[in-house]
Amino acid sequence: MAAIFDPGPAKKTNQSAEDSDYAASITSSLDGLRNALEQTTLLSAGTAATHPSEVLRIKSIHQISDYLIPRLSNLNAPLLAVVGGSTGSGKSTLVNSLLQDQISISSAVRPTTRVPVLAHNPADTAWFDDQRILPDLRRVQAEGAERASTTAGKGKVLLTPNSRVPAGIALLDAPDIDSISEDNRALSAQLLNAADLWIFVTTANRYADALPWELLTEAGVRDITVFVVLNRVPPGADAEIAPDLRRLLAEHQLDPSRLHVIPEVVLDANGFIPAEFVQDLRLWIESLASDAQERQRIAAQTLDGALKRTTADVGELLAELRDQHQQLEDLTQDVEHRFGLALKRATDALNDGALLRGEILTRWQDFVGTGDLLRGIEGAVGRVRDRIGSFFSGKPPAERRVEQAIETGLHTIFVSEITSACKDTELVWKNTPTGQALLENLPAAGPAADLEERAATCIREWQNDVLSMIRQEGSGKRKSARIAAIGVNSVAVILMVVVFASTAGLTGIELGIAGGSAVVGQKLLEAIFGEDAVRRMAAKARTMLHNRAKELISNSSSKYLDTIETNEQPEIISQLTTFVRSQGQKGQHS
Incomplete structure (x- = not known):
């Protein structure tokens, strides 16, 4: 980079108009650079004022404020x-x-x-x-x-x-x-x-x-x-x-x-x-x-050297900011991947039949009954409906126990996957300098304190979604009467079980019990809504659950992504890049 002002012995003591315009342009650029540096956050430095990067940043700010701008304002x-x-x-x-x-x-x-x-x-x-x-x-x-x-x-x-x-x-x-x-x-x-x-x-x-x-x-x-x-x-x-x-x-x-x-x-x-x-x-x-001329020569020489040095220092800070930006991008991708994996695992657990094992399977069997009811499935569908209707008369709400078992199963899956994703994310962060700095800015480690409550709310909202869909689909008189004979909550529970009744994860006796039991519910739903409608409703219910789960998991990942975003500084990187490039170009053309 050539000198800003010619420090040679023939230089006049008054700045030329060209020099003044150039000085004004550089001053404006330096003022913007100073503002950018004041807002710069170097995660590697943390809060240590003695960290080399922080020392360099402060030095550059002082160099601009204490010397470059004042001297540019008047070389004399x-x-x-x-x-x-x-x-x-x-x-x-x-x-x-x-x-x-x-x-x-x-x-x-x-x-x-x-x-x-x-x-x-x-x-x-x-x-x-x-x-x-x-x-x-x-x-x-x-x-x-x-x-x-x-x-x-x-x-x-x-x-x-x-x-x-x-x-x-x-x-x-x-x-x-x-x-x-x-x-x-x-x-x-x-x-x-x-x-x-x-x-x-x-x-x-x-x-x-x-x-x-x-x-x-x-x-x-x-x-x-x-x-x-x-x-x-x-x-x-x-x-x-x-x-x-x-x-x-x-x-x-x-x-x-x-x-x-x-x-x-x-x-x-x-x-x-x-x-x-x-x-x-x-x-x-x-x-x-x-000797005014010699004083001006020394001032111009020092000014030029200080500007070159500041440009080099800013270039060094820029390199660190770019590296920091890349690390933040990598951490962002890791968060998105890990919580995306949590969603996939949760979705797989919903679709592979595993949810119908254990408590849900037991409560479902209590709900639909066994023996005569399953054997009577070949008879009139109305008879099956009557049997299920009479099952509720004067007896505890078995459909609520199935619903609670579904809530518990979903809740366990969601909380477990989100907790694992939080722990894995924080482990990755602990192994990188940038991640360590980000951890200090997290509201709290691990999943949110109210995760269990939020997961329960998510499941209840999905169940309400299903109820709303059933009411909408059963709005006709005939359908309404058939739903009323069983109860809208019972119909909702049956639809939920049909949603989870994939046989992909079930074998042996589980396959016979869960699969056969689900047929009972599906035949009943088809009698009320029709075969195509049941297929559509099951697909829609599955999609709604997936979206609710996605929202819950996304909200859980947001504290990590928000912390990263808070420390991203694309505008500052752009400003520093523009300054360094402009000074390099001036040096090449001088």
Whole structure:
């Protein structure tokens, strides 16, 4: 990707109309990207703010808010130079010494710098007093004794106007990059990412530490101007340490000529480094502040590097989101398959004759009777109907016991299959990182607490469906009379048994008893409604039961599918994809 603005020496200090239009376009794109990132959920990160993916997401948001958008709004705004470094490296002492004023509190107590201190020329107050940069940090000002109390708390930046700071540049004393405070470490990284240039302070003892070089490597990748201060160098060590540090800087794409060495010296009465040891650094800062063209070049270079880095970071987040989306799709398919299997198993149990075993078969036999009734099936159908009618006269409601047995059998099948499907689904989720995160968002593990009640309601509603169908089919006078002779509930029970009287799952004596008994009921129904009507009614009743079961099982799977859907982010993936592609295309055509 080519530079957004030409950082070359011939660049004019005023942005061209073309640059302004381009900046406005990029700003709009970045604003949308920031909103998308703020709404992004990375399931792998969970609630851990220190997870690498979450750190990258927050970093990208801050990079956009703290630096990219503010700098795009005006390339000529004063430069922000962040003074960063390790614990005890002497950052605050260096800032105070450069300005010959107690701007920052320096102390042996760690961490010293709890609130970042931003020193700027009074003429530049307007640039830093509003929320143009570091918008989530509240501006505070304090003098004298108030300054110490102001360094407590977080979410603030201490503004310190000082005429010794040359106009056109500001110095920000940041917390330690390796502070014992996690908040301070995060804030230090945020401030460094918001800088136009770094003044990075290290010591002879710690210049090769891993953490500083992680940050300096990032600075090299982003093409940030870095002025390194090697502080407290023991006598005679300069000849060995300085060349090694310059070599490391060059290897990390940083300018080795921007190295300033300060020997181990005694501080003066004010706690400042003697002026002669910071003079070269002070002159460099003053020279940069007085050269508007060079300031703009540095700003453009850092801006371009920050945009490239942000694009790469967003690309990394996008890859993770796409992988997360695929995992969610896989889990969705698994839920649909497993609960679809539950429906199939339930349907198979309804159709294979197994439901007529056990209690239902016994109650059905009580209902229709045996012996004479079965032998009399060859006689007039009216005689059979009379026998069944007389069976009810003055006797307990046997048809209700059959109905209850059917309810119990169906209830057992539905609850068992749904419970198994829930357990299997959650087991799959426990074995995937994304699934584990989803489990934490489930309303409750396992089937719904009211599953048994819902299953019972489902069965009762189907039974009502059957009753309604019988009343509708038997609306004629003759049919109504025949139904009344037996009872509509009895007719409904007979139809239910006919629905389940498939012989596919029955053998031996079960086949003879259940199959023969079902013939009794079917012949009776045919006498009332006609053969074609009974066949149609049985098929319709079976379909209605299937639909009720499907609805019950679908409702049971919805909590899993809803949890997945809540975490799907297709629009955010689309926004991130558009941004990354647009920046890649601009780079190709530049």
